[in-house]
Amino acid sequence: MQFPSPHEHILPNDITCISSPPLPDQFNVKDRIRGSMLGLATGDALGASVEFMPHQQLLAHPVSGMQSGGTWGLKAGQWTDDTSMALCLASSLITTRIFDPYNQMVRYKWWYKYGFLSSTGHCFDIGKATRNALNIFSQRQKILQQAFGLHNEIQVDSLSFKDVRKVYAFDVNCSGPDVAGNGPLMRLASVPLYYFRNPALAVELSGQSARLTHGSEKAIDACRYYAALIVAALRGESKEQLVSQQFYHNHRAWFGAKDLCTEVLYIALGSYKKPGGYEMGIRGSGYIIKSLEAALWAFWSDGNSFRNGVLAAVNLGDDTDTTAAIYGQLAGAYYGAESILPKWLKQLYAKDLIICISDWLYYFGQQSHSTVHKKKNMYYHVPTQLHKKYSNPAIRMHRGMFQSVVPRRVHKAKNYDSYLRDHLPNPQMWASSQAHIRPQYQQIAANHLVPYSDIFQQPFYSGQR
Ligand SMILES: [Mg+2]
Numbered sequence: 001m002q003f004p005s006p007h008e009h010i011l012p013n014d015i016t017c018i019s020s021p022p023l024p025d026q027f028n029v030k031d032r033i034r035g036s037m038l039g040l041a042t043g044d045a046l047g048a049s050v051e052f053m054p055h056q057q058l059l060a061h062p063v064s065g066m067q068s069g070g071t072w073g074l075k076a077g078q079w080t081d082d083t084s085m086a087l088c089l090a091s092s093l094i095t096t097r098i099f100d101p102y103n104q105m106v107r108y109k110w111w112y113k114y115g116f117l118s119s120t121g122h123c124f125d126i127g128k129a130t131r132n133a134l135n136i137f138s139q140r141q142k143i144l145q146q147a148f149g150l151h152n153e154i155q156v157d158s159l160s161f162k163d164v165r166k167v168y169a170f171d172v173n174c175s176g177p178d179v180a181g182n183g184p185l186m187r188l189a190s191v192p193l194y195y196f197r198n199p200a201l202a203v204e205l206s207g208q209s210a211r212l213t214h215g216s217e218k219a220i221d222a223c224r225y226y227a228a229l230i231v232a233a234l235r236g237e238s239k240e241q242l243v244s245q246q247f248y249h250n251h252r253a254w255f256g257a258k259d260l261c262t263e264v265l266y267i268a269l270g271s272y273k274k275p276g277g278y279e280m281g282i283r284g285s286g287y288i289i290k291s292l293e294a295a296l297w298a299f300w301s302d303g304n305s306f307r308n309g310v311l312a313a314v315n316l317g318d319d320t321d322t323t324a325a326i327y328g329q330l331a332g333a334y335y336g337a338e339s340i341l342p343k344w345l346k347q348l349y350a351k352d353l354i355i356c357i358s359d360w361l362y363y364f365g366q367q368s369h370s371t372v373h374k375k376k377n378m379y380y381h382v383p384t385q386l387h388k389k390y391s392n393p394a395i396r397m398h399r400g401m402f403q404s405v406v407p408r409r410v411h412k413a414k415n416y417d418s419y420l421r422d423h424l425p426n427p428q429m430w431a432s433s434q435a436h437i438r439p440q441y442q443q444i445a446a447n448h449l450v451p452y453s454d455i456f457q458q459p460f461y462s463g464q465r
Pocket of ligand 1 (some may be wrong): 025044052080081082322
């Protein structure tokens with residue numbers, strides 16, 4: 001698949017999909033990843049026609065399916081900022097194949113300025129905090145333009161986080177400590193979906209994905225906690241385990257040195273278990289703590305039905321599409337794509353693109369898993385240059401705006417394997433993760449313990465907060 005340049009103004013429905021190469025799928029994870037992304041978009045589309053409508057009005061006329069109209073005048077099945085931003089984040093992971101916060105911000109900016117991955121071709125709704133952060137980001141890009149002597153926006157946008165972090169005057173986190181809207185939670189899914197094989201990394205990077213536009217500890221921790229739930233769902237944990245008040249305690253190792261803040265901890269201990277729902281204080285508001293609580297209330301009380309849960313989230317009123325989009329990420333990951341009503345999926349805008357993106361997240365997540373490792377609380381990555389040059393799959397992508405498919409270069413792939421075998425600090429881990437792909441290297445790798453080489457001294461992300 002190719003993500004077009006934002007300047008081409010190609011609508012999501014018109015983006016061509018190439019299905020991802022097959023990978024063994026023992027635990028039906030692929031269906032769960034599709035479920036999470038489709039669940040997000042379905043919730044968004046169901047809520048879009050009644051966004052900002054108060055609960056009382058929805059009590060009289062509850063939403064029961066996809067409908068057109070509302071604040072944005074969309075067609076039935078069309079989705080809003082939640083899905084657009086979620087797809088921007090996913091497109092960044094698929095294109096760069098690392099967690100590149102700068103590239104993520106560039107793509108959010110493309111959506112804001114040029115309607116990239118918008119269901120209508122332009123950005124018609126954007127949260128205040130996100131807009132502020134993206135305006136600050138655009139301003140700060142001028143620092144980079146000067147520092148690198150670049151002439152236009154396309155060149156600045158093509159930089160990577162590896163380049164820009166050398167410029168000390170530039171900070172990619174464009175928000176303040178009091179910003180706690182639900183923006184980062186509505187777009188979250190692809191980070192835990194991509195990194196679920198390494199839960200601690202998934203949780204840490206989910207926090208970082210929030211920090212770009214929403215600097216409050218509450219926003220960061222809400223995303224860390226919700227990512228842990230999505231990861232646990234993908235890893236096959238039961239609903240009882242997910243909604244258990246012991247969940248945080250049982251998975252404490254995933255959360256690193258930093259405890260959850262009080263507000264999120266209170267939710268993790270079960271504050272959302274209110275049978276009366278709205279009557280007992282559950283609200284679908286834009287405040288991230290209330291959104292998180294509302295989505296979990298819907299999941300907890302849905303009677304194991306995606307349909308019930310997503311409609312309950314919408315019919316809470318207010319920020320209907322976002323509450324339902326947040327619910328959909330977890331419920332979809334837990335129940336799988338097949339739990340979403342086929343008639344809704346049929347109406348869902350750019351459904352095929354969302355499925356295609358989900359499958360590539362699954363595929364590249366597996367590929368990158370074998371190249372990520374941790375030392376002294378820092379995450380390291382096999383250098384991108386090598387990854388690009390000797391990449392195992394048949395797809396080669398250029399960082400930035402374009403991806404292209406090139407024929408597989410067998411001799412190079414062989415070099416890449418020996419590179420990994422010789423340089424990864426834990427060959428056993430590599431061997432087991434690659435076992436089904438490259439059995440011939442299992443034994444060689446297991447016998448091969450080599451210390452870190454100098455090229456690993458550059459962390460791609462610091463685990464220290
Ligand atoms: Mg929205």
